[in-house]
Amino acid sequence: MKFGGTSVGTTLALTQLLSITLQERERWTRLLLVVSALEGVTDALIEAAYNAQMGNQRSYRRLVANLRMRHMALIEHIPLGQNERSALQGNVDSLLYEMLDACQRLAENPGESRQVALDSIIGVGEKLAARIVAALLRQNGLRSVAMDATDLIITDKVYGNATPNMELTRARIGAQLIPMMDRAIIPVVTGFIGSTTTGEPTTLGRGGSDYTASTLALCADADEVWIWSDVDGLMSADPREMPSATQIEHLTYDEAADLAYFGVRLLHSRMIEPLRMGQIPLQIRNIYRPQQAGTMVGSSRTNLISGVHAVTSIQALGFQAAQRGPLSLLAARVNETFLSKTGSQAEVMLTSQSSNQSFVCFVVPTSAGIDVTHMLQNAVLEDFRNYPQLAQWTIQPVSVITAVGYEMASIAEMSNVLAVLRAIPVLALTQHLSGSSISVVVEQTYAHGALAQLHELIVQKRVM
């Protein structure tokens, strides 16, 4: 079971976590928890690391002091015995002290092993949360140990967005976690973090605790993965934008993977793959309504209904030119700008070239926050001034609207999608390899309309 930032951030949430764990303990012989940092903590850590690189000592010290206060206040408010409490306070202090030290070193040598330093700083939130949760479980009669995934999840060296090596990780899990679980101990593992084969700390990308959970599940041959958060499950659209959105009961792995990739922030974009590999079903559930079924992903369902099940919208930058030619310089420059402004790489969503036209679309990472497209557009334009070869490209903020469903690659579904969008100028259209989704690129002013039209396909089906 994975508990996200909103499920560990308050005493109320922790009470739910505890009662859910006590109950599930009775039903399963082996139980493993993965926890994220308390809500907002990773953002604060990223800010601290950024300030350290800039040499703003006062700012990062203030941020660390606030983090300390927040964790100490939580520890103060949960029912713990005196020994557990003071041990925990000591843990928080030493972890934050180490992290402050890393900030100081980064401030003094901003260039030197910067990536490693960043990942060690931003991963501390999960270590704090795991210790708090394990103490709470112990206090309530469960045998539980906080485990840092730096010893368990072995990754490549893509700092900030690492991918686990399943074989090496499986060996660690077999040696360290399985024997523990067999002694009825519930390990509470830090989400989000891992380390390279040489022991350098890495992180799995924002929202990476989901990926930790699915990686551990695959490597421990889990029967099921449950992701707990503060919403009922995945929705047919973002309910803030589409009030008629409803909860989705069931999705295939392909559908869930496409949804995660194309903008549903509830799931990490690469977390589905390990589950598909192990054929492990996933449930997404609400800690405040644990009796509710939530959304099921993957396990066999009998009523596979073709057609659209969910729609998403993400922001992107579209580049158009009346030319054909190599796109490598364009891609390299855009990527560089995105990386320096948002901390995440730009992903090419689709390119199309005809004899006299090119269109390339770069998705703005959802983790970069909303309303960043104009800022990025200006930054890219600014950068392009240094490259006269790129002068022909016009740039506009666009939206990528994706319809995810079953058998979306069929001609029938494709024409359904095009038919409902007939009044909307579509700049580009693509079908994804999974066969579970179709994306269209539209100017941002048409985004809501396109989303609403496509969502209507779902609503109509519901009525039928």
Ligand code: ASP
């Ligand atoms: N705490 C990390 C983040 O905020 C990982 C996670 O929440 O899954 O991105």
Ligand code: MG
């Ligand atoms: Mg998340």
